[in-house]
Amino acid sequence: MPGPGPTDNGRMKTTDALPLSQPPSPRTLAQPPLTSNVTALPAPPAPSGVASILKTLAILEIVAERGGATAKEVSASLGYPLPTVYRLMQTLVQSDYLVHIRRERKFELGYKLHQLGVSLHRQIGVPAEVRTEIARLHRNAQAAAYFAVYRGADVVVTYIVDSPAAPRLTPLSFGFHEAAHATAFGKIMLSGMTGEQRDQYLDAHGLPQLTPATITDRGELERQLESISRSHVAWEHEEFVPGMTCAAVGVRNSAGLLVGSVAISARADSIAIRERDHERMLRETAAGLSRYFRSGSVRR
Amino acid sequence: MPGPGPTDNGRMKTTDALPLSQPPSPRTLAQPPLTSNVTALPAPPAPSGVASILKTLAILEIVAERGGATAKEVSASLGYPLPTVYRLMQTLVQSDYLVHIRRERKFELGYKLHQLGVSLHRQIGVPAEVRTEIARLHRNAQAAAYFAVYRGADVVVTYIVDSPAAPRLTPLSFGFHEAAHATAFGKIMLSGMTGEQRDQYLDAHGLPQLTPATITDRGELERQLESISRSHVAWEHEEFVPGMTCAAVGVRNSAGLLVGSVAISARADSIAIRERDHERMLRETAAGLSRYFRSGSVRR
DNA sequence: GGGGCCCTGTCACCATGTGAGAAGCTGCCT
DNA sequence: AGGCAGCTTCTCACATGGTGACAGGGCCCC
Numbered sequence A, B: 001m002p003g004p005g006p007t008d009n010g011r012m013k014t015t016d017a018l019p020l021s022q023p024p025s026p027r028t029l030a031q032p033p034l035t036s037n038v039t040a041l042p043a044p045p046a047p048s049g050v051a052s053i054l055k056t057l058a059i060l061e062i063v064a065e066r067g068g069a070t071a072k073e074v075s076a077s078l079g080y081p082l083p084t085v086y087r088l089m090q091t092l093v094q095s096d097y098l099v100h101i102r103r104e105r106k107f108e109l110g111y112k113l114h115q116l117g118v119s120l121h122r123q124i125g126v127p128a129e130v131r132t133e134i135a136r137l138h139r140n141a142q143a144a145a146y147f148a149v150y151r152g153a154d155v156v157v158t159y160i161v162d163s164p165a166a167p168r169l170t171p172l173s174f175g176f177h178e179a180a181h182a183t184a185f186g187k188i189m190l191s192g193m194t195g196e197q198r199d200q201y202l203d204a205h206g207l208p209q210l211t212p213a214t215i216t217d218r219g220e221l222e223r224q225l226e227s228i229s230r231s232h233v234a235w236e237h238e239e240f241v242p243g244m245t246c247a248a249v250g251v252r253n254s255a256g257l258l259v260g261s262v263a264i265s266a267r268a269d270s271i272a273i274r275e276r277d278h279e280r281m282l283r284e285t286a287a288g289l290s291r292y293f294r295s296g297s298v299r300r
Numbered sequence C: 001g002g003g004g005c006c007c008t009g010t011c012a013c014c015a016t017g018t019g020a021g022a023a024g025c026t027g028c029c030t
Numbered sequence D: 001a002g003g004c005a006g007c008t009t010c011t012c013a014c015a016t017g018g019t020g021a022c023a024g025g026g027c028c029c030c
Helices: A051-066 A071-078 A082-094 A112-124 A128-141 A184-191 A195-205 A218-231 A268-272 A275-295 B051-066 B071-078 B082-094 B112-124 B128-141 B184-191 B195-205 B218-231 B268-272 B275-295
Strands: A098-101 A106-109 A144-151 A154-161 A234-237 A244-252 A258-267 B098-101 B106-109 B144-151 B154-161 B234-237 B244-252 B258-267
Touching (some): A051 A071, A051 A082, A051 A106, A051 B051, A051 B082, A071 A082, A082 A098, A082 B051, A112 B051, A112 B106, A112 B112, A128 A144, A128 A154, A128 A258, A144 A184, A154 A184, A184 A195, A184 A218, A184 A234, A184 A244, A195 A218, A244 A275, A258 A268, A258 A275, B051 B082, B051 B106, B071 B082, B082 B098, B128 B144, B128 B154, B128 B258, B144 B184, B154 B184, B184 B195, B184 B218, B184 B234, B184 B244, B184 B258, B195 B218, B244 B275, B258 B268, B258 B275
Antiparallel strands (some): A098 A106, A234 A244, A244 A258, B144 B154, B144 B258, B244 B258
8 A cells, every 4th residue: 555654554543634634725835944843833723523533524625635546546645544544435326425437437526516605605795886896907907806805714815807917826725714914815814903903813724925925924914904905095016926015904884894805916016116006006996896885875 | 414314315495394303312222112013114214333423414405405504403403412413513623624614603514515516526537528418408498407417326417508498407416316117317227228227227216207298107107118219219298207208319429338328307388389390309419429439629 | 890691712512523444336448 | 358457345343433411711792
């Protein structure tokens, strides 16, 4: 068996069972080598949780990543014994989360995942007004345009309009909710939290260094958030993706609470010369959407 | 619906029918001993599979159906003890399949489901040529138009074009793969199988009666399939949805194998007068797509 | 301040999932 | 065709890991 290293046959704590190995989560990207000193940080995600379920979900994600996989491949890449893999996969097949394509001897994703994806979008529900305003912003600013909202404890991108000429930042897509400290819309949302909420959030997520310019010092971030809450606009210069810059403005509801934010991104050099223009367009879009969240109409 | 119900096809309406699902506490609950007599029914629910995973997936689906649910609601409607529900849901949260919205004390679907949905669509991958041809068929026939393919052991709808004036049959959407015996594209696919494959399929799925006109007799179905394999067109008159009728023609690849089928649906009365026209348009579309699957181009 | 929910621990039990081994089952190669 | 070499399913004894009653924080709302 091509298992990694010494196959621990005996009944041991299969501590390596951390199935979070492969998932293409942006969490694991951009690991600056740093000094390889053994940081005592409890970096590995807590292994808490029901093991068999984590295993099953890991299988699902492997199949998603590879665009279909055989049981053997799954067994090899996750290190689970073959009969276990079959049992778990059959359970997924039975519930329509996977499909077994016997002809090709492999498993692929099942249709239930389509339904769940649709349900997710329905739950998030971006109103048509938001969509048209973000599209308009994209056209006017000739930059990728985003809308993000609070959801639970996260800041989530819920709508994006871009084009080949003005593409989105690659890690950004619907559902993105990491790295608030390094994105413009993330900073807007952080600046709208109470100090306590912010502490809790930053404790949980940390300030990973994504580029050389990423703010990793808590004090510096706090100072910038302070200034953002006065100017009502957040900028981010190559702190998230090298060579790219972002700006965002908050959207508030009738109670004056921050409900979301509007953002644009563009190449750092191209946007620099037009900061004023871009800020104005952002502010106009945000004002229109704030009106919408107050009164149900974008028009003044 | 709650996945655990095997061979419960014909259950397609996504009504919010209370997920009675499986026995709440099958073992622990002391059953009134007497009544155990009979019920020699072959135990319709075959709860084969890993129980904890079925429970977890059932939770996921409850949250999807209701558009968010509290742990208590889940516990009540599935009959699982509260701590168990919390444990399972937290595991899902940890893997981004659920999100816990503390403010509203409820759980909603997580972003991983979006990624998985996207992966599913990528795996199924409907070519642009198919999309444009189906759209053209919809316009010309002024009827909802469908494309379905084999996938594993199923016949799956992968693309639909409809409009308010010519809406799709309500249970039909991307990923639909039930009731092959009652749909036109299903009949086309069944007619392209070997007798053995067909037997296996029908044994597994049965011929549930969906409307008064549904063919539920295996012999009658076989006879009709026979005739379909000669005429190369399948009709279905109110066998799937009352008042609606469907027609389908197969699409073949260079090896002459059936790879998919094209279908349209319309009100039974409106389509009746133009059967010839509709058949012709279906045949033209199917021929074009067959050319595409043979040579990579729709054009002759 | 108090009461009523949510939510999260703790813990002993034992049902449940686990994984080695081996037997079906295909389809491929010779 | 035969036989082989995978893939897939089954069986079974074991102890692990999940389970669920209970109880203790935490939070909001009355």
